[in-house]
Every structure is written in C-alpha cells, then in structure tokens.
Amino acid sequence: MSAYHPLNETEAIEIASKLDGVFEPGAQLACREIGDGNLNLVFHIADPAAGRSIILKQALPYAKVVGESWPLTLDRARIESEALILEGKLAPGLVPAVYLYDAELALTVMEDLSDHVIMRQGLMKGIRYPLFAGHISTFLARTLFFTSDLGHNQQDKKLLARSFTNPELCKITEDLIFDDPYRDADTNSFDEAIRDEAQALWSDGELHLEVALLREKFLTHAQALLHGDLHTGSIFITPESTKVIDPEFAYYGPMGFDIGAVLANLLLNYASREGWDKSDAERERYRDYLLETVADIWTQFEEKFLALWNEHGVDRLANAAPGYKEAYMRRLLQDTVGFAGCKMVRRVVGLAHVADIDKLEDASARERAQRLALRIGKSLIKLNRGAASIHQVIAAVQSASSAAKA
Amino acid sequence: MSAYHPLNETEAIEIASKLDGVFEPGAQLACREIGDGNLNLVFHIADPAAGRSIILKQALPYAKVVGESWPLTLDRARIESEALILEGKLAPGLVPAVYLYDAELALTVMEDLSDHVIMRQGLMKGIRYPLFAGHISTFLARTLFFTSDLGHNQQDKKLLARSFTNPELCKITEDLIFDDPYRDADTNSFDEAIRDEAQALWSDGELHLEVALLREKFLTHAQALLHGDLHTGSIFITPESTKVIDPEFAYYGPMGFDIGAVLANLLLNYASREGWDKSDAERERYRDYLLETVADIWTQFEEKFLALWNEHGVDRLANAAPGYKEAYMRRLLQDTVGFAGCKMVRRVVGLAHVADIDKLEDASARERAQRLALRIGKSLIKLNRGAASIHQVIAAVQSASSAAKA
Known part of the structure; x- marks a missing residue:
C-alpha cells in the first residue's frame, strides 16, 4: 500500500487501526467516506463502543471546479499537514491534532471534530x-x-x-x-x-x-x-x-x-x-x-x-x-x-x-x-x-x- | 575527482582541457591561482600561444573575515553560478559567460575578464x-x-x-x-x-x-x-x-x-x-x-x-x-x-x-x-x-x- 492511490474504506480502517494510542487493540472500527469528493477523500473512522473517532483525509490529484477537473499536485497535502502541525505548536488547541502524515499516500490522520x-x-x-x-x-x-x-x-x-x-x-x-x-x-x-x-x-x-x-x-x-x-x-x-x-x-x-x-x-x-x-x-x-x-x-x-x-x-x-x-x-x-x-x-x-x-x-x-x-x-x-x-x-x-x- | 576537495593547479588544468570548444586539443595550458584565498580559489588558465584564457572559480567551505574563519555552505557556488547563467540570458554581454558549473566541486568555469x-x-x-x-x-x-x-x-x-x-x-x-x-x-x-x-x-x-x-x-x-x-x-x-x-x-x-x-x-x-x-x-x-x-x-x-x-x-x-x-x-x-x-x-x-x-x-x-x-x-x-x-x-x-x- 506504499504507492499513491485513492484509499477505500477497508484500507482506511487498516491505517487507523495501526495508529499508536488512538484505538484499543482489536476495536471494531466503522468507516464512512464523508468528503464532497472535490479535492479530498475524507474518512470518518470510529470505535462506537469506546466513543472514539478520527478523521483520515487524503488528497486527490485533481480538483473538481465548475464541472471540469483540473490537476493539482499532491504536495498540497504535505503543506496542509505541515501547516497544521506548526499551527498546533504555536496555537495549542486551536487546530485539530495531527496523528499521522503519510507523504506517499498524501494523507493526514487527525482529530475528529464532529462535535463542532x-x-x-x-x-x-x-x-x-x-x-x-x-x-x-x-x-x-x-x-x-x-x-x-x-x-x-x-x-x-x-x-x-x-x-x-x-x-x-x-x-x-x-x-x-x-x-x-x-x-x-x-x-x-x-x-x-x-x-x-x-x-x-x-x-x-x-x-x-x-x-x-x-x-x-x-x-x-x-x-x-x-x-x-x-x-x-x-x-x-x-x-x-x-x-x-x-x-x-x-x-x-x-x-x-x-x-x-x-x-x-x-x-x-x-x-x-x-x-x-x-x-x-x-x-x-x-x-x-x-x-x-x-x-x-x-x-x-x-x-x-x-x-x-x-x-x-x-x-x-x-x-x-x-x-x-x-x-x-x-x-x-x-x-x-x-x-x-x-x-x-x-x-x-x-x-x-x-x-x-x-x-x-x-x-x-x-x-x-x-x-x-x-x-x-x-x-x-x-x-x-x-x-x-x-x-x-x-x-x-x-x-x-x-x-x-x- | 568527484568528491569535494580544494583543487590544485594540475587538476584545474585537467578540467579546463576537457571543456568543449574553449582550448585547442593538445594546447599547452598555464595556470595560476590568483584569488585572495578568503572565500574562493580562483585559477587563471591560459593558452598563451593561442591567446585564450578562462577563469575557474571554486568556493571554499569557509570565509576568512577579520582574521577568523567562519563556515559557509558550498551552496553559494550553486547560487552564484545559477544567477550568472540567468543574468547572462536576461542581460546578454553584461556578465561573464559561464562554460561549466560542477555542483559537487562547487566550481564555475567562466570567461576571463583580465582585459577589464x-x-x-x-x-x-x-x-x-x-x-x-x-x-x-x-x-x-x-x-x-x-x-x-x-x-x-x-x-x-x-x-x-x-x-x-x-x-x-x-x-x-x-x-x-x-x-x-x-x-x-x-x-x-x-x-x-x-x-x-x-x-x-x-x-x-x-x-x-x-x-x-x-x-x-x-x-x-x-x-x-x-x-x-x-x-x-x-x-x-x-x-x-x-x-x-x-x-x-x-x-x-x-x-x-x-x-x-x-x-x-x-x-x-x-x-x-x-x-x-x-x-x-x-x-x-x-x-x-x-x-x-x-x-x-x-x-x-x-x-x-x-x-x-x-x-x-x-x-x-x-x-x-x-x-x-x-x-x-x-x-x-x-x-x-x-x-x-x-x-x-x-x-x-x-x-x-x-x-x-x-x-x-x-x-x-x-x-x-x-x-x-x-x-x-x-x-x-x-x-x-x-x-x-x-x-x-x-x-x-x-x-x-x-x-x-x-
């Protein structure tokens, strides 16, 4: 799963289950893709039993704007992730926590803010x-x-x-x-x-x-x-x-x-x-x-x-x-x-x-x-x-x- | 001669003799180091018989200022060479021509301006x-x-x-x-x-x-x-x-x-x-x-x-x-x-x-x-x-x- 490809829900769960200290080992994780599909895939992954959840966001290599798609480099995922991490250090609590960034898959795993x-x-x-x-x-x-x-x-x-x-x-x-x-x-x-x-x-x-x-x-x-x-x-x-x-x-x-x-x-x-x-x-x-x-x-x-x-x-x-x-x-x-x-x-x-x-x-x-x-x-x-x-x-x-x- | 080291005159001549279209094959080249030794080595390499000459400038990994030396990255040689090449394109004739840039040796071979x-x-x-x-x-x-x-x-x-x-x-x-x-x-x-x-x-x-x-x-x-x-x-x-x-x-x-x-x-x-x-x-x-x-x-x-x-x-x-x-x-x-x-x-x-x-x-x-x-x-x-x-x-x-x- 190293080369870039858009993830499916099973793969998203697999990545989430390997995170350190987020979900209990063996937790039954549920996953929904909740993005609008324009720029990113957004997976909501939850352990309903424990009341824990995270967001996994993966950049897509194009943007849908006014019907037509135009290509966008995946480097924006790096920029977004690095900016979030830096902002989190400088302004603690005012951005979602980042749990993982994978450059090759252009994905960032972060705090779920569904209560906001x-x-x-x-x-x-x-x-x-x-x-x-x-x-x-x-x-x-x-x-x-x-x-x-x-x-x-x-x-x-x-x-x-x-x-x-x-x-x-x-x-x-x-x-x-x-x-x-x-x-x-x-x-x-x-x-x-x-x-x-x-x-x-x-x-x-x-x-x-x-x-x-x-x-x-x-x-x-x-x-x-x-x-x-x-x-x-x-x-x-x-x-x-x-x-x-x-x-x-x-x-x-x-x-x-x-x-x-x-x-x-x-x-x-x-x-x-x-x-x-x-x-x-x-x-x-x-x-x-x-x-x-x-x-x-x-x-x-x-x-x-x-x-x-x-x-x-x-x-x-x-x-x-x-x-x-x-x-x-x-x-x-x-x-x-x-x-x-x-x-x-x-x-x-x-x-x-x-x-x-x-x-x-x-x-x-x-x-x-x-x-x-x-x-x-x-x-x-x-x-x-x-x-x-x-x-x-x-x-x-x-x-x-x-x-x-x- | 691939890894960085300060060149001697023999090596400088060897590099100069391999340049395309600068010196005649088999030309007898003379070389003098004419830099002030502060930031760079500067070799003047000439074929006196043909009246041709070039400058080979190699960055040193330190600068001597007020007696003491401080370290400087060799990346400045890349910047200098790339800037010269770009300036030469934009303002033809107003900078020395660049014949060669070698990143690893941090050296640039350029037009000799001894008549200036x-x-x-x-x-x-x-x-x-x-x-x-x-x-x-x-x-x-x-x-x-x-x-x-x-x-x-x-x-x-x-x-x-x-x-x-x-x-x-x-x-x-x-x-x-x-x-x-x-x-x-x-x-x-x-x-x-x-x-x-x-x-x-x-x-x-x-x-x-x-x-x-x-x-x-x-x-x-x-x-x-x-x-x-x-x-x-x-x-x-x-x-x-x-x-x-x-x-x-x-x-x-x-x-x-x-x-x-x-x-x-x-x-x-x-x-x-x-x-x-x-x-x-x-x-x-x-x-x-x-x-x-x-x-x-x-x-x-x-x-x-x-x-x-x-x-x-x-x-x-x-x-x-x-x-x-x-x-x-x-x-x-x-x-x-x-x-x-x-x-x-x-x-x-x-x-x-x-x-x-x-x-x-x-x-x-x-x-x-x-x-x-x-x-x-x-x-x-x-x-x-x-x-x-x-x-x-x-x-x-x-x-x-x-x-x-x-």
Whole structure:
C-alpha cells in the first residue's frame, strides 16, 4: 500500500487501526467516506463502543471546479499537514491534532471534530460565539508573529518560507480574488440582477489601483506563514471551542490577508441579514454582535501581537526603533482592511460564493445582501491605505448599510 | 575527482582541457591561482600561444573575515553560478559567460575578464566610463523586471525564489548593513577620529526607524532576483564594456537594494574626492561626472524598466490599473534612495569599508571624506520615503557637500 492511490474504506480502517494510542487493540472500527469528493477523500473512522473517532483525509490529484477537473499536485497535502502541525505548536488547541502524515499516500490522520459545526453554518442560524474573538485573535497573533521575522529566527524563517512555496494554490487566489472580479472573466459568476454592479467593478480605476497594490503584497510580501484561506468555512466551532482547519493554501504572505479573511466573512454574514426572517430589532442586534466581534478581533489581535513582540521580539532594530511598532501595526490594519474588502467583493461576483448570501431564497433580499456586501467591500478597499483605526472600518460598514437603505 | 576537495593547479588544468570548444586539443595550458584565498580559489588558465584564457572559480567551505574563519555552505557556488547563467540570458554581454558549473566541486568555469579592471580601481584613478550608465541601467532593468511578478510567470517566479533561498549570505547583509552600524557592535570598525559620528548613529531614533523599515523590506519583499552585492568591486569594466560579477549574495529581495548599491558606491567615490591630489576644478568636474552618472543611471533605468513593462508586462491588473506604474516607480526610487544611504553608512563605520576612502593617505582628508559620506548617507536614509525624483537625491548630495565645507 506504499504507492499513491485513492484509499477505500477497508484500507482506511487498516491505517487507523495501526495508529499508536488512538484505538484499543482489536476495536471494531466503522468507516464512512464523508468528503464532497472535490479535492479530498475524507474518512470518518470510529470505535462506537469506546466513543472514539478520527478523521483520515487524503488528497486527490485533481480538483473538481465548475464541472471540469483540473490537476493539482499532491504536495498540497504535505503543506496542509505541515501547516497544521506548526499551527498546533504555536496555537495549542486551536487546530485539530495531527496523528499521522503519510507523504506517499498524501494523507493526514487527525482529530475528529464532529462535535463542532462549520462556523458559517452556525452564523447562518444566528448563533453567537462569544469566545470566538478571543480564540481567533490568539490563533492569528501567535501563528503570524512566531513565523515572522519579528518572532522567528530570520535565517530559519527563509527555510520555512521555502518549504511552504505553494504556487498552485496561490494561483487560485491570485486569479479568483485579485484579478477576475475586476474584469469580464469567464470564471465570474453573479446573479443577472446585479450585472450593473459587476460592470461597475470592471471599470472602476480607483478600485483597480488599490486591488493592484494589494495583489502586489500578496505576490511579494513574505511576512509570515499564512493559513491562506481563513474564511468561516475553514473554522469548526462550538460556543466553547474554535478549531481552524484546512490550511492547504498556506504560504508566506502578508499577515493582513488572514486577518482580513476572518473579518470579511463576518461582514458577509452581516450583509446576508437582509434576508433574515426575524424582527428588525433582532436583525440589528445580531449585526451589532457581528460588528462588535470584528472590532474585538482586531483589538485583541493587536494587543496580543504587541505583547508577543514585547516579550519575544528577535529583531533588535524592529524592537528598538522609535515609532516602528506603531507604524507596523498601522500598516497591518491597513492591509487587513484592504484584503477584507477584496475577500468580500469576490464572494459576490467571483467564482466561489458564500452560502450566507447564496442560500437566501427571497431573490430581492438576496440582491439587497449582494449589493450591500459589494458596497462594504468596495468601501473597505478604497479606505485601506487611509485606515488608522478599526472604528473607521465599523463606521464604513454602518455608512454603507445606511446608504443601502436610502 | 568527484568528491569535494580544494583543487590544485594540475587538476584545474585537467578540467579546463576537457571543456568543449574553449582550448585547442593538445594546447599547452598555464595556470595560476590568483584569488585572495578568503572565500574562493580562483585559477587563471591560459593558452598563451593561442591567446585564450578562462577563469575557474571554486568556493571554499569557509570565509576568512577579520582574521577568523567562519563556515559557509558550498551552496553559494550553486547560487552564484545559477544567477550568472540567468543574468547572462536576461542581460546578454553584461556578465561573464559561464562554460561549466560542477555542483559537487562547487566550481564555475567562466570567461576571463583580465582585459577589464575592477571598476572601483578605475574610479579611484579618476577614469570616466561614459557607457557605464547605459550598461548598468540595462543590466538592472532587465534582470529585475524579468525576474519579478511584472515580467515573469508568477507561479514559476515562486519556484525561482525558492531555489535562490540564501539565508547565510543574507545574514551577512542583515547584520553588517541593517543592524551593526546602528549600535555599538564588536564588528564595527571606524577611525577613532570619527567616533562622534559613530556614536551619533547609535542614538539617532529617526534614522533607526527608517533603517528598520528598510531592513524589513530586505527581509520580506521578494520582488525580484537581486545580485545582492552590486558595489563597484563587483563590476569589471573598460571604457567600452561592463561586466557584473560575483552574484553569490543573489536572492529574491527588493529591487531598490541593487540599484541603491550602485548609486551608493558612486557617491562613496564622490566623498573620497576630498583626498584627491588634483586641482579643485578637476575635483569638481569629476564629482559632476559622478553625479551625472547617478542621475543617468536612475533615469535610464526608469525608462528601460517602463519600456519592458509596456512591452512584456504579464500582470494584467498591474499593467492596466490607472496610476499603478507611477506609484510603483516612485516607491522603487524611494527604496533605491534609502538602500543607497544604508550602503554608504556601513562602508564608513561598519566591518567592511571601501578602498576609495580607506586608501586616502592623508588622515585629515580621509576624515573629511568619511564625514561627508556619512552626511550624504544619513540624508538619503532620512529622505527615502519622501523622495519623488532623482534630482532630490542630487540636491541632497550637493547640500551635504556644501554643509561639510561650511
């Protein structure tokens, strides 16, 4: 079973039964393949008698997107597994534990999180996660700081960056986030009702300049090891626990890209409230909760990142130069704001949407949500280089929201 | 002869005699080791009868700096050889031709440039090189543009950046240029006469902030494949020909670092004119020549870089976004100015100096040259983020020069 081939359930059980210290010897294991078959096989393997289970995830050598398949190297399984292991060391308890990685079979065996839900689903139901801002800000502060030149040996960081070279997955981001939405691309996908909005994106020169500058940062700024795809579909959650999953897009890039991804997905949910079948008051309260979470995440991130820097900073000059930390954090906020905006825009007119908005059944509510998401996204992109505090972001969202109502 | 060992002259001749199409079969080859023994063995191998010769350069597994040796991996020979070959493709005629690279022996066989002189030596004698600005601006524009995300396939660029991961040599730059001169470091070396200047560097917070920002760019901005050590000692020259050599510091970094290195070394020579035994008028004329060369290099670089971009730009959004090219070139100038300043400062107070100034025999002239070089360097560092044209650089040099006289 050494050469690569897609596993069947019997083989998956055989691998699981050999793991050290996971299942009892002789346990009767049950296995189901629960993946969507697009990129990976996902086996859920359980010992129901003992109440123990694990996930075995195997990369497939192609991706099914819009019907057609395109080839993807299995190296992404290595990147995902190595990123998970590193994130687990840096941010204990905030990613699933990894029990085994087999390079040849491109498989990773990890903690089963079936007791968690995908955060996007939870948000869509209007659930609140009061611990989330604390958890995700810790995850972001620790993974970004300790893989950056501020908190990691600067020679070893170069070797880390080398091992996380990830051209294939970066290409997806470069095209789908930083190019296609701003031209009449075949890959774009949007409701005919908002064609005017899509066309406006294609001819907005001011927006193109800002997106080009953000794209350049994505292409060239090797600041820290990013998760690279940190939307609310990459987060398993309960009211008590947060687990970040699926870092197959991991690479060395600009920190603000990860932070912005989290904020953007909260704001996409904010926009999706246009279609909520609850009272206006309840909608506003949930929106307030989302905005408070956005502000909390940034504020706590900044506080934790600076605390790590003060305690563990390895760059003498960066530690000591007057005004450097302030300038660094301001640029980080600006990047976060710009990337958040890009992430919102692409989820409305680009190839891959979010269920928060797409699943709204009422066409008029969906259209309102889409227009609001674009309005917020564009205003964040245009704000980015001028942003000086997270309150400006909140104000921009509220102002877009009021303008949409007018 | 497969395993690594330092070659002797007999072995060097044996390798040379086997090269295809370089020497005639049976030619009587003469060989001399002409290196300084610090980092590399350098064999000059000639067929005097036919008037043909080549250079065989072999890396040594250590570096002698300040008496003591420190280990260096032989991988730098691979990086140097691969960089030379790539630069030769991108900027034909502006680097020595490479005839052979042997990874195991860490050796590169290349064109002999004995008919050229090291540019620093030529400048020290007051020679003018009217074609230099044209040559070096072509070298810079073509090597930087075609290895960047603007002119190179963006997925392949990531693989190139990976293969030029160069932590050891980058560490030397990070310490000696971007840290030690700004603290009381053991590695620093300066004439006691200018201790006041050195101490002023250690406590200048405004300067530290700018250097920290430039250091960050050196650490994180993977814009293009740099030469990485492009001073006038890395350039072989005649009035008709320019050849860039020794790219062992090559890595993916900020373009301005290479451009700034060239300008800084011209300006160090400018400062060294304090000790020239010629008339005041002749000194001013040579200084004017140097300043014109500085302005020419930038102006021609910008023109050539933009022409390449217009013809060969691969990034749709960067090509099309209104104002992006202008913003890009302005930031590139700013980086160039800042890095030029850092390169000047370190050559006066840091570990490695330049002969232009160090070889001035008159102590008072040397001191004046050192103070002027520092004054120019610091003013460029403080100008960098505000620079909008190369004329500001020229004006800053002239103003530092007048202030030094006052």
